[in-house]
Amino acid sequence: xxxxxxxxxxxxxxxxxxxxxxxxxxxxxxxxxxxxxxxxxxxxxxxxxxxxxxxxxxxxxxxxxxxxxxxxxxxxxxxxxxxxxxxxxxxxxxxxxxxxxxxxxxxxxxxxxxxxxxxxxxxxxxxxxxxxxxx
Amino acid sequence: xxxxxxxxxxxxxxxxxxxxxxxxxxxxxxxxxxxxxxxxxxxxxxxxxxxxxxxxxxxxxxxxxxxxxxxxxxxxxxxxxxxx
Numbered sequence: 574x575x576x577x578x579x580x581x582x583x584x585x586x587x588x589x590x591x592x593x594x595x596x597x598x599x600x601x602x603x604x605x606x607x608x609x610x611x612x613x614x615x616x617x618x619x620x621x622x623x624x625x626x627x628x629x630x631x632x633x634x635x636x637x638x639x640x641x642x643x644x645x646x647x648x649x650x651x652x653x654x655x656x657x658x659x660x661x662x663x664x665x666x667x668x669x670x671x672x673x674x675x676x677x678x679x680x681x682x683x684x685x686x687x688x689x690x691x692x693x694x695x696x697x698x699x700x701x702x703x704x705x706x707x708x
Numbered sequence: 709x710x711x712x713x714x715x716x717x718x719x720x721x722x723x724x725x726x727x728x729x730x731x732x733x734x735x736x737x738x739x740x741x742x743x744x745x746x747x748x749x750x751x752x753x754x755x756x757x758x759x760x761x762x763x764x765x766x767x768x769x770x771x772x773x774x775x776x777x778x779x780x781x782x783x784x785x786x787x788x789x790x791x792x
Contacts, residue, residue, distance in 0.1 A: 574779050677789050694735070701711065702709065704759045
């Protein structure tokens with residue numbers, strides 16, 4: 574989502590995801606410390622979709638990611654209609670959203686790893702409600 | 709709740725995160741099984757994306773450009789989208 578944003582809205586024609594190994598400007602790059610197989614605590618931006626969905630300021634999430642937004646490009650996630658929704662304890666971006674969109678959210682963690690019957694993940698529940706509301 | 713949701717995911721159907729993604733949508737209240745599409749299977753038909761799109765885990769995708777096009781379409785048209 575961040576690469577699409579960079580390419581199509583910010584004029585970064587050679588924006589790319591480093592995991593593909595292609596030439597270009599890596600917007601998504603290998604993290605300095607691997608998050609793979611770990612828990613992270615994320616802090617939600619006040620007033621964000623994520624804070625509203627969770628009904629809380631923070632959450633503990635599971636992740637299997639080795640890649641994230643390149644730290645020197647953090648400002649990219651607060652541009653052209655995109656907003657940072659969550660950061661971790663190092664200040665790195667962990668979730669984004671588009672406040673002016675009916676529902677457009679991305680996470681650098683895996684909410685699907687913390688759900689169970691009767692215990693849906695708040696952001697996925699919000700997504701399903703949004704998808705059901707489309708006519 | 710009923711909705712026509714598509715999940716873009718290249719991981720095999722038995723893979724842990726593929727299973728977890730579909731299960732999580734069910735836990736979230738999605739009654740209708742989503743349409744699961746591999747990135748290279750999408751033929752550009754935006755109506756096939758339904759009323760909501762999940763960009764599933766498991767990058768790098770086989771068809772990176774297709775994934776970016778789906779995201780662009782959702783962003784520009786207001787189609788609900790979540791990426792994990």
